[in-house]
Amino acid sequence: MLTSMVAALVMERPVVYQVDQDGLWMKVIRDLFEDFLLFFAPELHAHVDFSKSPDFLQQELFQEVADEKKGRRMADQIVKVKLTDGAEQWILVHIEVQSENEEDFAARMFKYFYRIYDTHEQKIVAFAIMTSLHKNTTSQDFRYDYFGTTLHYAYTISKIITYDKDELRRSEKLFSKIVLAAKLLHETKDEAKRRYVFKRRLMRSIVRNPEYSRTSVQAVFHFIDYLLRLPIDLEKKLANTMYSVLGKEKELMQLYDKDNASPTIVSAFERERIEGKKEERRKIALNLLKNELPIEMIMNVTELSLEEIQELQN
Template sequence: MAINIVLEKPAEYGGTDYDGLWKKMIHELFEEFILFFIPSLSEEIDFSVKPEFLQQELFREVIDDRRGKSIADQIVKVYLKDGKEKWILVHIEVQGNEDPDFAKRMFRYYYRIYDKFNKDIVTIALITDTSTSYRPDTYHYSFHGTSLTYTYNMFKFTDFKESELMESANPFAIAILAAQYANQTRNNDEKRYRFKYKLFKMILQKAHYPSNEQRMYIASLLYFIDYLLQIPVELSKKLRDEIMQTKEGKQMVYIDKENLPLSWAELEVIFRKEGEEKGEKKGIKKGREQERKSVAQTMLEEGMSVELVAKCVTLSIDEVKKIAEEM
């Protein structure tokens, strides 16, 4: 089975690599993604077989009507427990304005992928805008007796209730909460700070997964929220101080920080720096610098921008450009 991830970046998110945020989290927590949105499908997929994210070049062969746009899209192949190969088309729609051609475009993606690969396809559309009336879940065509109706799974973020999202243990519940809060706080830094603190603390309180899952959940969510809900430097410092005063924040410092992905979220960066200030040896620091470069290379290979990679791994833009040139 394969998953095709289509992400469109809206102008209103400014410097935030919104495409990259969703792409990265779905890539890292793919099983949880399917479990949250289509649990019945999750039961059929054999997750012991690692999902295969197909290359950008392959997707461009199929989706050729977005030339000139920044494409963070992928097709991901997975297999069912009965051994059959299936394909899933996952379309993440993040443009801020209503698109009257969205459903038609979804159908076009569907038939191009089906025509090229001849595989069964499950389509999932995630709509993140704030309109309650915009619900593009069906494409219908009719002309003199010839008609076609294409429907697909459409999930509207405004449909999810805050209370239910807060109770869920799935990381994508928190991701949707963060997206809702981002829409509510575009021009209110103080309110965004309070929401960000609330989400950070919620993540740490829910950190009861097995250690490997815990590291991935925490790193992915903190990274996602940190860059989706950006706040001024002074509020970021205040957030750090507030979190570190909580029981969960103090425990976070000791949650196997050696194995957490470096600099993927503000808190992890803080914990790492505090550890260095307490006297880590130069050899360890050198090793961590090399690890940052390794993480940067991986992020570049995933198609993320040089600027975002530099910010995430605390390397200069020139250093990241050099890594890109050597790839």
């Protein structure tokens, strides 16, 4: 009796997934940098020449600062772009996924700036994206004033908590869906069914929008899939739902990079492969039935069940 009760309690315990938010943000910013700028910095976006690919610089530029953070992981990007007037522009993007306020955050942002500037003497535009729903009161500027020596360094901070969910849903900007998913990460932490409904609705709306390129859709799906993890039963249910959506668009399915697709897309591809093979076996069985071969032989050749063959026979 006691063993049964313990087993029941273990089964009811929610599954805890470890989400690599830093890695996901790094990847999606790299994959969708143009969309990232369009959402968070539209004025700068208008001056960038995207006919020339952005250059993501080596992360070693952050190593000295990273060591001071005592092993804490960061999601940072330094991106070199060309402007429409031919000038070169460096863009520093820092993603902060921690929930607590940090007194030294503004000082760290200044250190990033001056170390990059001191080494490379490049103009730098700096962004900090706060992904937590914690009401972060972090300052968006660094001030130093000591016996007449003063310094003021300001940068742009965007806080996910400040964006309205309804406006994000209505927005046609692709990166609004990334921000929306980041908001729902915390809101649906202990509500698997609610998270499933949200993922299903969001994925369907994205894939049905003809304005989004297929490679961009794949990048968003990858972020959403790994950020908003689901229990296995709901993952399978979501994959079946997306198969029914994507199955109507065979050309769309073929455009996805199967080797780098999100888990939901991988499952949909597997479902498509299985269904395709099954359809081929049905065609073979029909031909064999027309030639009046024994049902047992047809079962052996096609690996279809007796019920499936009888259905075809009828």
